[in-house]
Amino acid sequence: MSDAQQVGGIDRRWVYLLVAVGALLPVLIPMGLPILTTPAVEALFQRVESFGPQDVLMLSFDYGPSSAPELDPMADAILRHCFTRGVRVVVLALFPLGGPNMAQGSLDRVTGEFSVEEGRDFVYLGYKDGAQAVMRRMAEDISAAFPRDHRGIPLKEIPLMQEVRGYPQIGVAVSLATGILGEYWANLVNAQFGQTVAVGATAVSAPKYYTYLKAGQMIGLLGGLKGAAEYEELLASAYPELRDRARVARRGMDVQSIVHLIIIVFILLGNVFYVLSRSERTRAGGRLGPR
Amino acid sequence: MKRQIPVLLAFLTGTFVVVAFFVSAPVVVGLNEKLDELLMIVTAFALPLGVVSFLQHHSKKIGRRSIGWRNSIVSVASFAVMASLGIVEPFVSAQGRAVGFNWLFDTVFTPLQATMFSLLAFMIASAAFRAFRVKNLEAAILMISAVIVMLGRVPIGKFVLPPSAALTEWIMNVPNLAAQRGILIGAALGAASMAIRIILGIERPYMGGAGE
Numbered sequence: 001m002s003d004a005q006q007v008g009g010i011d012r013r014w015v016y017l018l019v020a021v022g023a024l025l026p027v028l029i030p031m032g033l034p035i036l037t038t039p040a041v042e043a044l045f046q047r048v049e050s051f052g053p054q055d056v057l058m059l060s061f062d063y064g065p066s067s068a069p070e071l072d073p074m075a076d077a078i079l080r081h082c083f084t085r086g087v088r089v090v091v092l093a094l095f096p097l098g099g100p101n102m103a104q105g106s107l108d109r110v111t112g113e114f115s116v117e118e119g120r121d122f123v124y125l126g127y128k129d130g131a132q133a134v135m136r137r138m139a140e141d142i143s144a145a146f147p148r149d150h151r152g153i154p155l156k157e158i159p160l161m162q163e164v165r166g167y168p169q170i171g172v173a174v175s176l177a178t179g180i181l182g183e184y185w186a187n188l189v190n191a192q193f194g195q196t197v198a199v200g201a202t203a204v205s206a207p208k209y210y211t212y213l214k215a216g217q218m219i220g221l222l223g224g225l226k227g228a229a230e231y232e233e234l235l236a237s238a239y240p241e242l243r244d245r246a247r248v249a250r251r252g253m254d255v256q257s258i259v260h261l262i263i264i265v266f267i268l269l270g271n272v273f274y275v276l277s278r279s280e281r282t283r284a285g286g287r288l289g290p291r
Numbered sequence: 292m293k294r295q296i297p298v299l300l301a302f303l304t305g306t307f308v309v310v311a312f313f314v315s316a317p318v319v320v321g322l323n324e325k326l327d328e329l330l331m332i333v334t335a336f337a338l339p340l341g342v343v344s345f346l347q348h349h350s351k352k353i354g355r356r357s358i359g360w361r362n363s364i365v366s367v368a369s370f371a372v373m374a375s376l377g378i379v380e381p382f383v384s385a386q387g388r389a390v391g392f393n394w395l396f397d398t399v400f401t402p403l404q405a406t407m408f409s410l411l412a413f414m415i416a417s418a419a420f421r422a423f424r425v426k427n428l429e430a431a432i433l434m435i436s437a438v439i440v441m442l443g444r445v446p447i448g449k450f451v452l453p454p455s456a457a458l459t460e461w462i463m464n465v466p467n468l469a470a471q472r473g474i475l476i477g478a479a480l481g482a483a484s485m486a487i488r489i490i491l492g493i494e495r496p497y498m499g500g501a502g503e
Binding site: 010012015016018019020023033034035036038064065066068069098101104105128129130132133134136137144145151152192203207208210211214224226253254256257258259260261262263264266267269270271274 | 333387388393413448464
């Protein structure tokens with residue numbers, strides 16, 4: 001085995017160790033790297049920024065625990081933004097494997113920070129199966145899809161829901177989605193009912209949403225932890241009192257920075273060894289001569 | 292009749308939903324809303340079907356002592372505990388929350404999923420080192436794009452390769468968008484043609500197989 005092949009055949013446990021150290025160090029020693037914002041995130045932020053206490057935002061938790069590290073910070077940041085501005089929020093969950101727990105967890109984390117009252121400032125409708133049918137049914141009458149909220153209280157008895165009948169009363173619907181649910185919001189709720197929609201998606205799903213964003217079927221897109229960090233950054237810049245609370249994703253970007261660098265270094269090293277071992281093989285073949 | 296009635300139902304409902312998209316007459320809208328409610332109920336019935344299939348699969352494995360039968364015992368036991376707590380929760384908080392179910396979800400299910408997905412970071416690094424080889428022009432373009440996007444999506448990219456953020460935006464908004472749009476249009480045309488085949492009874496997946 002040549003030198004290049006020997007170094008290239010490095011034990012994978014060294015790779016794992018380096019990634020572990022690279023992920024751990026920024027957690028122990030935060031780097032505070034600056035976050036650049038993008039137009040897709042700014043658009044949603046500015047839309048919420050234009051809202052007041054008379055407006056309502058619909059927040060759909062369309063993800064489970066596997067996507068929580070990326071999407072939970074988005075949910076928390078959007079809820080904090082709404083409650084800071086007095087924007088009322090209608091929360092629901094359409095993802096069966098943990099959507100309701102994600103919604104409840106986010107509400108538990110954020111509502112305690114503000115003097116908000118359930119039923120007046122926000123309402124949590126709970127979970128309903130049959131995503132597309134639920135989205136269509138909510139167009140004119142949310143109570144047809146969710147007759148009661150998660151506590152079992154009929155919607156007609158909830159003050160906020162007496163004003164909000166369907167999409168016409170919703171300023172923007174934001175879906176934090178894994179899988180195809182976010183696409184339904186764009187290609188069904190927006191296309192069929194004209195509802196303004198924005199989506200927060202995992203980094204691996206984000207590229208497919210650019211088609212909807214450019215077609216005007218979505219007003220904003222938060223892609224992965226980066227999208228969450230951008231929203232946190234915009235929030236912290238506009239409301240300095242939230243800087244210490246809205247920072248989970250921003251701190252996570254330090255970790256992602258180092259791990260991405262490690263992966264890039266490994267890609268480059270792997271190719272250097274590949275080129276070297278190939279040229280060594282060619283030279284060895286040249287020395288042997290033609291058979 | 293066993294064949295004709297399901298095919299006729301699929302034809303009528305499929306055609307009606309397409310027509311309802313373009314017609315705003317109150318009768319049509321009302322009936323369409325009823326169909327949506329029916330869909331929610333039918334979708335909910337898929338869950339018990341999944342449960343039966345899950346139990347059949349694992350009980351067979353346990354009964355035959357097939358490979359991994361001990362894992363099947365864990366699966367069935369986990370299902371029984373979570374389902375029981377989900378249906379009849381003995382521990383309910385003052386706010387009406389299911390304490391036992393949520394405790395298991397938050398302390399067992401969530402960390403297990405987090406662990407599985409966290410392992411991806413290690414696998415990707417190892418795979419990148421071993422498999423991401425520039426063997427031809429296409430692989431070179433892919434690798435350069437990947438490196439730019441990986442740098443452009445993290446704050447440190449600004450220091451390593453200053454134009455990476457702008458280049459990433461361009462990659463996402465131009466080549467990525469073009470490819471995604473092509474895939475999406477292709478998939479939509481495929482879905483539309485499949486829908487027509489189902490409405491016309493040429494494809495009958497709801498009867499357990501394709502048509503003749």
